[in-house]
Amino acid sequence: xxxxxxPLLYAWSGDEIARFYESVEKQPVxxxxxxxxxxxxxxxxxxxxxxxxxxxxxxxxxxxxxxxxALLETNADLRAMRKLVANxxxxxxxxxxxxxxxxxxxRTEFVGGPHLNVYNNATLDLLVRHxxxxxxxxxxxxxxxxxxxxxxxxxGAECEVFIVGRMPLAMSARCFxxxxxxxxxxxxxxxxxxxxxxxxxxxxxxxxxxxLNGIQTQSSSVCNLVAELPALRELGVxxxxxxxxxxxxxxxxxxxxxxxxxxxxxxxxxxxxxxxxPGPACNGYWHxxxxxxxxxxxx
Amino acid sequence: MELVCPAGxxxxxxxxxxxxxxxxxxxxxxxxxxxxxxxxxxxxxxxAKGIDYAHRRGGRVFVxxxxxxxxxxxxxxxxxxxxAAKFGVDAVIIADAGLMDYAARTHPDLRLHLSVxxxxxxxxAINFYQEQFGVRRAVLPxxxxxxxxxxxxxxxxxxxxxxxxxxxCVMVEGRCALSSYxxxxxxxxxxxxxxxxxxxxxxTSKGLESxxxxxxxxxxxxGENAAYPTICKGRYRVEDxxxxxxEEPASLNTLELLxxxxxxxxxxxxxxxRQRSPAYVAEVTRTWRSAIDACLADPGAFGVREExxxxxxxxxxxxxxxxxxxxxxxx
Numbered sequence: 001x002x003x004x005x006x007p008l009l010y011a012w013s014g015d016e017i018a019r020f021y022e023s024v025e026k027q028p029v030x031x032x033x034x035x036x037x038x039x040x041x042x043x044x045x046x047x048x049x050x051x052x053x054x055x056x057x058x059x060x061x062x063x064x065x066x067x068x069x070a071l072l073e074t075n076a077d078l079r080a081m082r083k084l085v086a087n088x089x090x091x092x093x094x095x096x097x098x099x100x101x102x103x104x105x106x107r108t109e110f111v112g113g114p115h116l117n118v119y120n121n122a123t124l125d126l127l128v129r130h131x132x133x134x135x136x137x138x139x140x141x142x143x144x145x146x147x148x149x150x151x152x153x154x155x156g157a158e159c160e161v162f163i164v165g166r167m168p169l170a171m172s173a174r175c176f177x178x179x180x181x182x183x184x185x186x187x188x189x190x191x192x193x194x195x196x197x198x199x200x201x202x203x204x205x206x207x208x209x210x211x212l213n214g215i216q217t218q219s220s221s222v223c224n225l226v227a228e229l230p231a232l233r234e235l236g237v238x239x240x241x242x243x244x245x246x247x248x249x250x251x252x253x254x255x256x257x258x259x260x261x262x263x264x265x266x267x268x269x270x271x272x273x274x275x276x277x278p279g280p281a282c283n284g285y286w287h288x289x290x291x292x293x294x295x296x297x298x299x
Numbered sequence: 300m301e302l303v304c305p306a307g308x309x310x311x312x313x314x315x316x317x318x319x320x321x322x323x324x325x326x327x328x329x330x331x332x333x334x335x336x337x338x339x340x341x342x343x344x345x346x347a348k349g350i351d352y353a354h355r356r357g358g359r360v361f362v363x364x365x366x367x368x369x370x371x372x373x374x375x376x377x378x379x380x381x382x383a384a385k386f387g388v389d390a391v392i393i394a395d396a397g398l399m400d401y402a403a404r405t406h407p408d409l410r411l412h413l414s415v416x417x418x419x420x421x422x423x424a425i426n427f428y429q430e431q432f433g434v435r436r437a438v439l440p441x442x443x444x445x446x447x448x449x450x451x452x453x454x455x456x457x458x459x460x461x462x463x464x465x466x467x468c469v470m471v472e473g474r475c476a477l478s479s480y481x482x483x484x485x486x487x488x489x490x491x492x493x494x495x496x497x498x499x500x501x502x503t504s505k506g507l508e509s510x511x512x513x514x515x516x517x518x519x520x521x522g523e524n525a526a527y528p529t530i531c532k533g534r535y536r537v538e539d540x541x542x543x544x545x546e547e548p549a550s551l552n553t554l555e556l557l558x559x560x561x562x563x564x565x566x567x568x569x570x571x572x573r574q575r576s577p578a579y580v581a582e583v584t585r586t587w588r589s590a591i592d593a594c595l596a597d598p599g600a601f602g603v604r605e606e607x608x609x610x611x612x613x614x615x616x617x618x619x620x621x622x623x624x625x626x627x628x629x630x
Contacts, residue, residue: 123396
């Protein structure tokens with residue numbers, strides 16, 4: 001099973017992004033997703049910077065995938081997406097049907113991101129006909145549904161499962177981080193750069209609940225399916241995705257690698273990963289429960 | 300411009316048609332539609348009666364099969380499409396691409412609409428559905444400004460339907476898992492958002508509390524209006540402030556945009572609210588019928604009449620109204 005580093009979901013400064021991916025070059029990661037998925041207003045890295053980084057990571061032996069913006073609104077967003085699709089070097093992760101359309105038209109193989117809503121084999125097969133070769137199921141998909149999808153999957157498309165990170169739960173036209181600061185989205189001053197792992201939202205009792213990340217709303221609890229690595233392997237999952245956070249991300253990757261290589265038990269790896277996460281762990285979706293639930297590790 | 304109104308049951312369907320709806324949209328009594336609520340939606344017998352009632356009066360009936368078929372039970376969603384086709388509905392409203400493919404191949408004469416739950420926000424995405432499945436109309440997520448809708452219509456190969464009034468989804472429809480994060484059920488998987496079975500109201504020393512599967516969504520002081528605990532419309536603490544961090548309880552109302560929507564070529568305006576009462580449907584339909592007729596008769600002279608505003612305000616969430624994302628500043 002391969003380890004994938006998902007696209008960076010937060011607004012970091014250009015220096016922070018550059019430093020992070022420089023350190024990724026030496027890490028035991030097989031696949032690296034690059035590019036801005038959440039907000040076209042973010043300026044930390046421009047498309048050229050992402051391509052430079054892509055070149056270095058590819059030279060370091062990583063499979064590089066360029067991720068497309070998940071919510072397209074303007075003609076400028078469409079133009080940027082089409083340029084990404086036509087990059088000529090790297091595979092693209094399509095996070096919207098407009099990207100699928102562009103990739104299909106060019107007869108280019110692609111990865112389907114978690115926002116494509118692949119809940120059943122009919123949709124999976126359809127996307128495979130349009131060039132999908134690997135896909136990331138929606139974060140809310142339970143193990144039982146994934147098992148069914150993979151059992152019936154005759155297409156050869158590979159599956160990649162989101163196993164560590166704050167989960168992207170929703171997107172909006174509204175920027176909630178700008179709203180917090182009384183700013184309009186069009187004049188947001190890139191205020192989300194203040195929050196490298198999202199802006200904490202708690203209930204009125206003070207219980208951590210969600211993380212606001214610009215136009216995206218994430219879980220405050222952090223998905224941790226590291227203990228499920230044997231189950232994922234048994235289902236035939238080809239890759240596991242770790243979503244970048246500002247701290248502990250590379251240590252997490254090392255622990256997942258150790259668990260996959262048998263140097264560490266998945267339970268021990270899961271417990272050690274828990275200490276590195278920016279919030280308490282959760283795994284409810286996997287078990288068909290509310291996503292925020294954290295069911296005890298077994299075995 | 301067509302007026303498309305909600306019908307949670309046969310009585311509402313009749314109320315909508317009697318008060319001037321051009322079309323009504325309905326769903327079957329299960330999780331194949333995005334308003335899967337107890338006591339709501341249509342049996343086969345009611346659907347047949349509803350179609351007959353509407354057709355005799357020049358109205359049309361759409362059926363929403365707009366949740367995402369789950370891996371184990373795709374056939375059940377196909378059966379819903381077959382049933383809708385058998386009864387002669389005027390269109391089915393679908394979100395899932397795989398189901399759309401099934402409908403297009405199995406029922407080539409069935410008119411297909413792309414549901415708002417399909418999350419298509421660009422002409423490229425919409426045209427893909429048109430080219431692949433012959434989709435005739437797309438319902439836009441509540442994401443774009445009026446200017447962006449206008450640009451989209453210029454290049455879209457389908458008719459465009461937009462939301463005009465009712466509960467406002469703050470998140471892009473079809474891409475929101477907040478409800479399943481808390482309750483295990485989401486619009487995509489179960490056709491339910493913040494389901495009633497997970498709601499708990501409790502009077503405490505700090506005030507009346509609304510919880511969803513234990514999560515405190517809001518707390519009300521004496522005299523404050525309590526709202527249904529939809530996750531995105533609760534009050535939360537962010538840094539040192541407690542406020543409606545995502546959105547206030549308010550209804551979308553685009554009445555003042557009508558001349559603009561007509562001018563840019565919007566084919567249909569949709570009223571949200573299949574879960575609402577027949578009296579609500581009648582009142583909203585009647586008001587919007589008057590407004591659309593006035594606008595079409597003389598768009599240049601159109602002004603929102605005070606009586607319309609008052610009637611709609613009384614039917615709005617928290618008696619508040621918003622233009623939502625149509626207004627750039629909302630974003």
